[in-house]
Structure formats: C-alpha cells, structure tokens
Amino acid sequence: MKSCLVVDDSKVIRKVARRILEELSFDIKEAVDGQDALDNCIADMPDVVLLDWNMPIMNGLDFLKALRRTDGGDNPVVVFCTTENDMAHISAAISAGADEYIMKPFDREIIESKFSQVGLL
Amino acid sequence: MRPEDFDLISGILKTRSGLILSPEKVYLLESRLTPIARAKGLETLDDLINEIRLHRKEALLSEITEAMTTNESFFFRDNTPFDLFKDKVLPELIKRNAQTKKIKIWCAAASTGQEPYSIAMIVKEMGAKLEGWDIEIFGTDLSNKVLEKAKVGLYSQFEVQRGMPIKYLMKHFAQVGEMWQISEELKGMVKFKPMNLLDNYMGFHNYDVVFCRNVLIYFEPDMKTKVLEKVRKAMKPDGTLFLGAAETVLGITDKFKPVTGSRGMYHTTDVSDALSSSLRTG
Numbered sequence: 565m566k567s568c569l570v571v572d573d574s575k576v577i578r579k580v581a582r583r584i585l586e587e588l589s590f591d592i593k594e595a596v597d598g599q600d601a602l603d604n605c606i607a608d609m610p611d612v613v614l615l616d617w618n619m620p621i622m623n624g625l626d627f628l629k630a631l632r633r634t635d636g637g638d639n640p641v642v643v644f645c646t647t648e649n650d651m652a653h654i655s656a657a658i659s660a661g662a663d664e665y666i667m668k669p670f671d672r673e674i675i676e677s678k679f680s681q682v683g684l685l
Numbered sequence: 686m687r688p689e690d691f692d693l694i695s696g697i698l699k700t701r702s703g704l705i706l707s708p709e710k711v712y713l714l715e716s717r718l719t720p721i722a723r724a725k726g727l728e729t730l731d732d733l734i735n736e737i738r739l740h741r742k743e744a745l746l747s748e749i750t751e752a753m754t755t756n757e758s759f760f761f762r763d764n765t766p767f768d769l770f771k772d773k774v775l776p777e778l779i780k781r782n783a784q785t786k787k788i789k790i791w792c793a794a795a796s797t798g799q800e801p802y803s804i805a806m807i808v809k810e811m812g813a814k815l816e817g818w819d820i821e822i823f824g825t826d827l828s829n830k831v832l833e834k835a836k837v838g839l840y841s842q843f844e845v846q847r848g849m850p851i852k853y854l855m856k857h858f859a860q861v862g863e864m865w866q867i868s869e870e871l872k873g874m875v876k877f878k879p880m881n882l883l884d885n886y887m888g889f890h891n892y893d894v895v896f897c898r899n900v901l902i903y904f905e906p907d908m909k910t911k912v913l914e915k916v917r918k919a920m921k922p923d924g925t926l927f928l929g930a931a932e933t934v935l936g937i938t939d940k941f942k943p944v945t946g947s948r949g950m951y952h953t954t955d956v957s958d959a960l961s962s963s964l965r966t967g
C-alpha cells in the first residue's frame with residue numbers, strides 16, 4: 565500500500581481528500597502546514613504528498629523546495645491541490661519540482677485522473 | 686408524456702441521429718425539451734409536440750435532435766487509446782507513410798473538441814519526427830452547437846483537469862478569466878465540420894486512423910453495422926479504428942478486428958493479421 569501525506573490547513577479538505585484517497589487504497593497521514601509536513605517527511609518519507617499552497621507557518625511552495633533539498637526528498641510524488649489557479653503559480657510549482665497540479669475545487673474524478681497521469685494508479 | 690408523443694419524438698430521434706431512446710428515459714426528453722418549448726414562447730412540452738405534429742419544421746427537428754445528444758467528453762478520455770495512438774499507431778504510420786509524408790485522422794463524433802485536440806497535442810509532442818508532414822485532424826459531429834464550442838476552444842477549469850496532464854495545460858492553453866483556451870497553434874491543426882454518421886460520407890477517403898468513440902453506444906445493432914461499414918470505406922485498407930470503452934465490433938461487423946492486447950483498437954480486416962504482428966514486433 566502506498567502512503568500519502570495530505571497537507572492542508574483545512575480540516576474539511578483533509579477529510580475529503582482522505583476519504584477519496586483511502587478508497588483508492590492509499591495509506592493516509594495528515595499535516596496541517598508546511599512545517600508539520602516537513603517534520604513528517606523527515607521522520608517517514610511518504611510515497612505521495614497532496615499539497616495545499618496557502619497555509620500558516622510554512623506555505624506549500626516553501627515546503628516543496630525544502631523537501632526537494634532533504635535526503636530522500638526527491639522520491640515523493642508531489643501533487644499540488646490549491647485554489648491558486650493562475651499560470652504563474654502553476655509554473656512556479658512545476659519549476660520547484662511538483663509533479664502534478666490540481667486546481668480546487670476538486671472531486672474524486674480529478675484526483676483519480678491526476679494520480680493516474682503520474683503513474684500512481 | 687403520452688405514449689404516442691413519446692413514439693413521435695423517439696421516432697424522429699432514431700431516424701435523424703440513430704439515437705435509441707427507451708421509454709424509461711422519458712424524463713430526459715422532458716427535461717431537455719421543455720427549455721426549447723419555453724425559449725419558443727410555448728407554455729408546455731405538449732405545445733411543442735403539437736407544433737412538431739403540425740409543421741415538422743426542419744430547424745425545430747434539428748434542434749430537438751441536437752438537444753437529445755449526449756456530448757460529454759474529456760481530454761485523453763480513458764488514456765489507453767491515446768497511449769496506443771502515440772506509442773504504436775503514429776510510429777508505425779511514420780514508417781509506412783514516409784513517402785507521402787501525410788497522415789489523415791478523423792474524429793467522427795468530436796463533440797466539444799477534447800478528442801481531436803488531445804490528438805493534436807500528441808502529434809505536437811512528436812516534434813521533429815513529423816517536421817514537414819501534412820497531418821490532417823478532422824473533427825465532425827452531428828451537432829453544430831458542440832462544434833462551435835470546439836472551434837472556440839474555451840474550457841472550464843473542471844474540463845481541463847479531467848484527464849489532462851498539467852504540462853499540456855501549461856504548454857497549450859492560456860487563461861481567459863475563469864476559463865482556459867487552447868492555443869491558436871493547436872486550433873490551426875484541427876478542422877471541424879458538421880456531419881451526420883447516418884448520412885453519406887462524401888469527401889471522406891483514405892483515413893489512416895478513425896476515432897469513433899462513445900457514439901455507437903447509442904445506436905441499434907443494425908445501425909452500428911451500417912455506420913462501421915461506411916467508416917471502413919472511408920479508410921485506407923490498412924487503417925486503425927478506435928472505439929469507446931463500452932463499444933466493440935464483435936457481433937457487429939467483420940470489416941474490423943480487435944487488436945490483441947490493445948483495448949479499444951481495431952484494424953481493418955484485410956491486412957489486420959500482418960499489421961498486428963508487425964506492431965507487436967515493432
């Protein structure tokens with residue numbers, strides 16, 4: 565079973581994402597901001613990170629940059645999942661090493677299709 | 686709705702588009718035709734049906750036929766056909782058509798354009814390998830309305846996320862307000878024209894590849910046979926056909942044959958054995 569770290573400061577979003585991803589047979593962990601996510605990854609690197617952008621303490625992009633510099637931090641597939649939906653944000657995310665990008669609002673179909681694009685399903 | 690009214694409308698749909706509407710879909714008729722009645726200043730669907738009975742106006746019949754089509758489509762729908770097209774069909778055609786440097790592709794139920802544009806993106810990815818080639822991507826559909834949308838190439842955020850990798854969005858789309866518009870370059874690669882699969886196929890010849898996906902599913906078996914046999918005549922003797930995930934040629938026609946191990950892909954029968962073995966080794 566692949567592990568997925570769901571990073572979002574909204575409890576509701578984490579819950580929705582968890583439900584969808586559990587149905588797709590992922591083992592879910594949650595983090596509430598970028599720093600929390602980074603601590604999580606250093607302790608136990610997940611296979612996938614589903615990543616919000618705007619969060620307190622450390623945002624998603626800063627987390628991603630830090631993750632990619634961490635030992636083993638190249639491995640996780642990182643999928644942004646954010647309300648930031650303009651080309652500038654998308655480009656910044658992809659240049660920083662994101663593998664896919666979901667613009668909120670999302671549903672099961674979008675998650676499934678994006679995850680299969682990057683070979684997770 | 687009275688049974689005779691249902692029969693009238695479903696008869697019109699069947700002869701004009703091939704659509705088979707079963708009586709339990711009466712709610713669909715009501716929900717899609719009532720807005721047409723309203724837009725014409727008629728009070729009820731009954732009034733619209735009377736109007737049809739009285740005048741049988743061509744424009745109105747077309748309008749209700751279009752309104753009853755299912756137009757759902759997404760980019761790279763089901764992935765597999767597009768992977769097969771990219772990894773098997775195109776490389777084979779690049780070898781086979783090296784003399785003419787021409788490839789003809791037809792999307793026979795193109796709807797709002799996602800299918801032909803997905804093909805165009807794949808063709809574009811081939812880059813130098815297709816430099817100087819003439820690649821025709823032709824999208825046709827019964828419904829003018831969907832083709833208008835296809836030509837404009839504006840898609841919602843939801844539409845561009847279903848099935849399409851973000852890298853394609855970055856490469857080939859520009860943001861227009863809340864929507865995303867396909868690039869002029871890709872638009873220039875695809876032609877669109879209205880065409881009814883039940884009519885004659887004048888001007889359709891020598892296609893190397895035909896995508897006829899998620900449309901036969903609405904037809905009766907003998908209509909599927911007729912359409913597929915006409916499609917076959919519009920193709921090269923060694924052509925490739927893609928059908929939708931819930932469609933097949935089996936029990937419908939022997940003019941095409943499934944390609945073993947390649948879901949949704951069919952070869953014209955004359956040469957299918959030779960070709961599928963060359964695709965397997967190649």
Ligand SMILES: C[S@@+](CC[C@H](N)C(=O)[O-])C[C@H]1O[C@@H](n2cnc3c(N)ncnc32)[C@H](O)[C@@H]1O
Nearest residue numbers: 702754755758794796827828881882898899900
């Ligand atoms: C569900 S869409 C399929 C779109 C696309 N091929 C795909 O698979 O995503 C079906 C399309 O077939 C068109 N259609 C239905 N009957 C047709 C006919 N007799 N001739 C041509 N197109 C037809 C409809 O207008 C509709 O746009």
